[in-house]
Amino acid sequence: MLARLPLKGDETVLDAGCGSGRVTEMLLERLRSGRVIAVDGSESMVSAARRRLGDRVEVRVGDLLQLQLESPVDAVLSTATFHWIADHDTLFARIRAALRDGGRLVAQCGGEGNVKRVHGAALEIGAHAPFREHLAGWRGPWNFSSAELAQQRLLAAGFSQARCWLTPAPVHPPEPREFLRTVILAPFLERLPEELRERFVDAVHGRLGEPLELDYVRLNVDAVA
Ligand SMILES: C[S@@+](CC[C@H](N)C(=O)[O-])C[C@H]1O[C@@H](n2cnc3c(N)ncnc32)[C@H](O)[C@@H]1O
Numbered sequence: 263m264l265a266r267l268p269l270k271g272d273e274t275v276l277d278a279g280c281g282s283g284r285v286t287e288m289l290l291e292r293l294r295s296g297r298v299i300a301v302d303g304s305e306s307m308v309s310a311a312r313r314r315l316g317d318r319v320e321v322r323v324g325d326l327l328q329l330q331l332e333s334p335v336d337a338v339l340s341t342a343t344f345h346w347i348a349d350h351d352t353l354f355a356r357i358r359a360a361l362r363d364g365g366r367l368v369a370q371c372g373g374e375g376n377v378k379r380v381h382g383a384a385l386e387i388g389a390h391a392p393f394r395e396h397l398a399g400w401r402g403p404w405n406f407s408s409a410e411l412a413q414q415r416l417l418a419a420g421f422s423q424a425r426c427w428l429t430p431a432p433v434h435p436p437e438p439r440e441f442l443r444t445v446i447l448a449p450f451l452e453r454l455p456e457e458l459r460e461r462f463v464d465a466v467h468g469r470l471g472e473p474l475e476l477d478y479v480r481l482n483v484d485a486v487a
Contacts, residue, residue: 279343
């Protein structure tokens with residue numbers, strides 16, 4: 263994904279939703295004399311990114327929906343973040359405003375249909391006792407956009423070009439139950455009381471069976487400001 267971003271090495275690049283700085287570090291390797299600004303909404307993620315990156319990167323806590331930089335950057339990179347943000351119109355407008363004219367946005371996040379089978383099973387099980395009082399009617403925080411809608415929104419936000427496409431990326435985790443518990447089902451478990459959590463994981467795991475294939479679908483974005 264990083265290879266999709268053309269860089270000479272002297273640019274200023276924003277990592278939008280840097281998390282613990284895993285991808286930021288790889289981005290930094292491609293910028294010999296450039297600069298990286300990394301933004302994330304979570305204090306704990308920003309602390310982890312600062313520990314990883316030291317003073318090589320300016321890491322800021324901030325909501326991307328209120329992104330405002332002092333001067334425009336040459337490029338924006340974002341991985342695994344946009345599907346956590348409901349309002350893509352505002353998000354793309356903030357990112358466009360942070361880019362110089364001609365600057366590039368390269369992003370990847372969960373797209374339309376992402377983990378549909380797993381979420382479907384979890385929502386189905388959550389609609390029944392003993393989970394339903396905590397989960398019934400809840401549809402989760404995810405915004406898995408279609409490629410067409412993302413493209414329309416990028417152009418409406420002021421990008422001059424936008425190319426978006428979906429890529430199926432099935433995953434077979436080596437420890438399926440643990441992966442379900444710690445990654446995919448985490449937002450469900452947050453809503454459940456402690457004593458129901460393991461039971462819920464077992465129910466979803468049992469429903470999906472093994473070998474477990476997670477039906478990841480990536481939304482890719484290449485856009486020019
Ligand atoms: C799955 S992590 C991805 C981190 C990193 N880009 C990576 O690929 O390893 C998603 C990140 O998006 C951040 N995030 C979600 N919504 C956000 C928002 N509105 N503003 C800023 N960061 C946000 C979360 O705090 C989290 O660190």
